[in-house]
Amino acid sequence: MQFKTIKEINAGLVSKKFSAEEFIKDTFDLINKNKVLNCFISLNEENALAKAKKIKVSKDSHLLSGIPIAQKDLFCTKGTKTTCGSKMLENFNPPYSSKVVDALDAAGSICVGKTNMDEFAMGSSNETSFFGNVHNPWKKGFVPGGSSGGAACSVAAGLVPAATGTDTGGSIRQPAALCGLTGIKPTYGRISRWGMIAFASSLDQAGPICRTAEDCSILLDAMSGYDSRDTTSLNLDSTNTFADLNKPYENLRIGVVDEFNIDALNRESQKLFNESLKVFESLGASIHNISLPNINQSVPTYYVIAPAECSSNLSRYDGVKFGHRSLEAEDLESLYINSRSEGFGDEVKRRILIGTYVLSAGYYDAYYKKAQQVRRLIKNDFEEAFKEVDLIVSPTSPSEAFGFGSKGTQDPTELYLEDLYTISSNLAGLPALSMPHGFVNGLPVGIQLIGNYLEESMILNFANRFQQSTDFHNAKPTFEGF
Amino acid sequence: MDDQTVRTICYLSRLRLDDEKSKKILSDLDTIIEMIDSLSSSNTENISPLYNPLEETARKFNDKIKSDNNKELFLENAPESDENFFLVPKVVD
Numbered sequence: 001m002q003f004k005t006i007k008e009i010n011a012g013l014v015s016k017k018f019s020a021e022e023f024i025k026d027t028f029d030l031i032n033k034n035k036v037l038n039c040f041i042s043l044n045e046e047n048a049l050a051k052a053k054k055i056k057v058s059k060d061s062h063l064l065s066g067i068p069i070a071q072k073d074l075f076c077t078k079g080t081k082t083t084c085g086s087k088m089l090e091n092f093n094p095p096y097s098s099k100v101v102d103a104l105d106a107a108g109s110i111c112v113g114k115t116n117m118d119e120f121a122m123g124s125s126n127e128t129s130f131f132g133n134v135h136n137p138w139k140k141g142f143v144p145g146g147s148s149g150g151a152a153c154s155v156a157a158g159l160v161p162a163a164t165g166t167d168t169g170g171s172i173r174q175p176a177a178l179c180g181l182t183g184i185k186p187t188y189g190r191i192s193r194w195g196m197i198a199f200a201s202s203l204d205q206a207g208p209i210c211r212t213a214e215d216c217s218i219l220l221d222a223m224s225g226y227d228s229r230d231t232t233s234l235n236l237d238s239t240n241t242f243a244d245l246n247k248p249y250e251n252l253r254i255g256v257v258d259e260f261n262i263d264a265l266n267r268e269s270q271k272l273f274n275e276s277l278k279v280f281e282s283l284g285a286s287i288h289n290i291s292l293p294n295i296n297q298s299v300p301t302y303y304v305i306a307p308a309e310c311s312s313n314l315s316r317y318d319g320v321k322f323g324h325r326s327l328e329a330e331d332l333e334s335l336y337i338n339s340r341s342e343g344f345g346d347e348v349k350r351r352i353l354i355g356t357y358v359l360s361a362g363y364y365d366a367y368y369k370k371a372q373q374v375r376r377l378i379k380n381d382f383e384e385a386f387k388e389v390d391l392i393v394s395p396t397s398p399s400e401a402f403g404f405g406s407k408g409t410q411d412p413t414e415l416y417l418e419d420l421y422t423i424s425s426n427l428a429g430l431p432a433l434s435m436p437h438g439f440v441n442g443l444p445v446g447i448q449l450i451g452n453y454l455e456e457s458m459i460l461n462f463a464n465r466f467q468q469s470t471d472f473h474n475a476k477p478t479f480e481g482f
Numbered sequence: 483m484d485d486q487t488v489r490t491i492c493y494l495s496r497l498r499l500d501d502e503k504s505k506k507i508l509s510d511l512d513t514i515i516e517m518i519d520s521l522s523s524s525n526t527e528n529i530s531p532l533y534n535p536l537e538e539t540a541r542k543f544n545d546k547i548k549s550d551n552n553k554e555l556f557l558e559n560a561p562e563s564d565e566n567f568f569l570v571p572k573v574v575d
Contacts (some may be wrong), residue, residue: 095555188535202534231536231541300518311495318496320568325561331571336496349497350507354514356495357483367518372531374524379532412510414518429535453536 001026003158003476013057013066016477020066020110024052027068027112028364030159036482037135039144041073042081043113051110051447063218063242065108070154070163073114074121075101075206076195084197085117085129085147088317088324088343092467098195099227100164100206107222115163116150119345120314121171121199122420123147125407128347132388133404133414136179138443140481142401145175152179156477162210162219165387166196168203169302170396170422174435176209177396179447180475181329182463183209184216186456188429189234191220192227200309201232203302203426212473213435213463217241220456236454244457245464252462254280255389260421266397269445272438273395276447276466280393283465288393290385294377298424299416301378302370304358305427310348311355317343350412378427391462392423396434396446421448431456435463436472444475483511 001023004012012018017028028045048068055066058244071077074084076094083089095130101111118128126134126149136142137157148165152175155163165172167185169471176183184207184324191206198204208219225238254277256262262273277287296391319325319339326338387394398420408415430453433448451459467473483491488508492499499507553566562569 092559095552095559116484207544209509228543231543232536234536262521265549294524297521297524303514304521306494315496319561320570321556322559322561327569335571337498340496341498344497346503346507349499350510350514352495352497353507353511357487357491357515358518360491360494368523369531370521370524370526371518372533373526373529374521374530376529377524377526379535411513413513418519427535 002030004161005211006063006161006463007068009161010057010063014059018200018226020052020055020057022112023066023110024048024068026441027160031112034157034159037137037153037157038132039116039134039150039157039159040070040113041083041085041116041131041150043332044080044111047111048112055108058109062107064222067109067162068112068160069104069244070113070115070151070160071101071107071111072148072151072164073117074166074196074197075164077101077111077114080114082197083131085119085131086119086343086345086348087130090130090324092322096195099192099229100196100223103223103225104164107274112160112379115148118147118149119348120197120310121147121166121168122310122347122351124170124174124415126150127404130343130345133361136401136478137477138180142405142443143178145178145397145401147171148175148209148404152176152181153210153217155179155181155209156439158476162208162215164206164223166204166206167426168200168306169426170419171445172207172209173422173432173448174397174418176434177436178444180444180472180477181209181211182213182216182433182473184220184433184456184460185425185431186220186224186239187234187431187453188457189232190224190239192230194227194229198265198313200306201313202309203306205426213339213433213460213467214245216433217245217460220460236404239456241457241460245461247457247461249458249461250284252285252391253389253394254285255385256287257295257394258289258291259293260394266440268440269395270305271428272440272445273447276437277393279466279469283462283469288389290389292381292385292424294374295302295424296379297374298378298427299420301371301427302366302419303354303416307351308346308359308368309355310360311352314348314352320460327350375427378424382428382430390458394448396421396448400440400443400445425450429453431459433459433463434468436475437470438472444472460470483508483515
C-alpha cells in the first residue's frame with residue numbers, strides 16, 4: 001500500500017482489490033510505524049475511518065474518492081485542532097473549515113491528519129515548528145525543507161499519496177524538491193485563501209504536493225475555483241488541468257535566466273540542470289537565454305513585504321479571543337505583551353519586528369514603499385520575458401537537503417537564500433512547479449518551471465511529459481539512518 | 483538599530499525580548515536590515531508600488547450577519563469568557 005499514486009489507489013478501489021476502509025486502516029498503520037519522522041501534528045483517525053466505511057468507489061466516482069490526504073496544519077479544519085506549528089494556537093479548534101478542506105472533502109478524499117510545518121509558515125527547513133523538527137525520509141537528521149515540511153515528508157515516505165501545502169516564498173516547491181516530489185503553486189487567486197491562516201496575504205497561495213505532476217493536476221482541479229469569501233479569489237472556474245495533460249503543446253520556448261547564474265552552482269547541480277534541458281529539447285522545446293534584470297532584488301524585496309504583512313496579520317493574536325493567553329498578566333497591556341512573547345517562537349518574533357520596523361513612521365517610504373516599487377519592476381520583467389518564451393526554468397533550490405542546525409543559526413539570511421529561485425513568482429503572483437530531476441550527494445533535487453498567469457495546464461502538461469521520459473519521480477527514499 | 487528604536491519597535495509589536503535572547507535577535511535584525519538596504523540601489527523613479535500581484539481582483543463585499551456568525555461557537559475558543567463576552571483584565575478602576 002505504501003508509495004502508491006492517486007491513480008494507482010483509485011484503480012485498486014474501483015476494481016475492488018481493496019476497500020477504502022482497508023486502505024485507510026493500512027494508512028494509519030504506516031503512519032504509526034513512522035512516527036519518528038514527526039510529520040504529523042495531529043491525526044484524524046476516527047473521522048477518517050468513519051468516512052471510509054461509507055465510501056463506495058466506482059468508475060464514475062471522483063478520482064479522489066476514498067484517497068487519503070494530509071492537510072497542512074494551517075488549513076482550518078472544523079473539529080480538528082489547527083496549530084499552524086505554533087504554541088500560540090496549540091489548542092485552537094477552528095469553528096469552520098477552510099475552502100480547501102471542504103473542497104477536497106466534497107471530492108471524496110479522506111483527511112488523515114494535519115502535517116507539521118514551520119511556525120506560521122515562516123521557515124525553509126521546518127526547524128521553527130513548536131512541535132519539533134521533521135526528518136527528511138531520505139536521511140535522518142536532515143531537513144525536509146519548509147515551510148510545508150511535514151506535508152512533503154508524509155508523501156515522500158509513502159504514507160499518503162498527496163498533501164496540501166501553502167507557498168508564500170517557495171514553501172511548496174522547496175520541500176517538494178528536497179524530498180524528491182512534485183509540487184505546484186498556482187497563480188495567485190486560483191485557490192481560495194478562506195480558512196487558511198494568514199502569513200503574508202498578497203503572497204500566500206495553496207497548492208498540492210504529490211509524487212507526480214498527474215496527481216498534482218487531480219488535486220489542483222479539486223482545490224481551485226472562485227470563492228466569494230476571499231476578496232482576492234479569481235472569478236474563474238476551477239482549473240481543468242487533468243483533461244489538458246495530454247493536450248499537444250507544440251514547440252514550447254523555454255527561458256533560462258541569465259541572472260540566475262547557473263554556472264555558479266556546484267558541478268553536479270549544473271550537470272543535472274543541463275541534462276534536464278536536453279530532455280526538454282527531446283520533448284520538442286527550444287531553449288533560450290533571457291534576462292530578468294531586477295530578479296536579484298527578489299530576496300530583499302520579499303524580506304520587506306512578507307514581514308510587513310506578517311506583522312499586520314499576526315497582530316490578531318492578543319490572548320483575548322483565541323490562542324495562547326499568558327497567566328502572568330496584571331493588566332490589558334501586559335496580557336497582550338506576555339501572551340505574544342510566550343506564544344510566538346524566535347523566527348516569528350524576528351519577522352514581526354522587521355515588519356513593524358519597515359512599516360513604522362520614518363522607514364515606510366525607504367523600505368515598504370520601495371520594496372513594492374521593486375516588486376513592480378520584477379513583475380514587469382516577467383511580463384517582458386513571457387513575450388519571448390512560454391516557460392521559465394531554474395533550479396528550485398540552491399542546494400540539496402541539509403542537516404538540522406547547519407544553516408541559518410548564525411546568520412538568518414543564509415536560510416533566506418534557500419528561496420532565491422522561488423520567491424520571485426510569489427512576488428509576481430505567477431504559477432510555478434517543482435519536480436525531481438536527479439540527485440546530489442544521494443539526495444533529491446528539483447527543477448522549477450515558471451509559467452505565465454493562468455498557465456497551470458501548460459506547466460503540468462510539460463512536467464507530465466518530462467516524467468513520462470524520466471524516472472526520478474519514481475525513486476523511493478532510502479530511509480538512511482532510521 | 484539603536485536601543486531607542488528597538489524599544490519602540492518592540493512596544494509597537496507588543497513583544498518583549500528575553501535578556502539572553504535579545505542580543506542574538508538584535509544582531510539578526512541588523513543583518514536582515516543590511517540585506518534589505520540593498521533595495522536602495524534600484525531605480526524606482528516614476529514606478530508605482532505593486533501592493534497586490536493581481537491588482538484588479540481585490541473586491542469588497544457587504545458585511546452582513548449570517549447564520550455562520552455563531553457567537554457561542556466563537557466564544558468556545560476564548561481563553562476566558564462568560565455567557566456573552568470575552569473577558570480581559572480590568573481596564574478601568
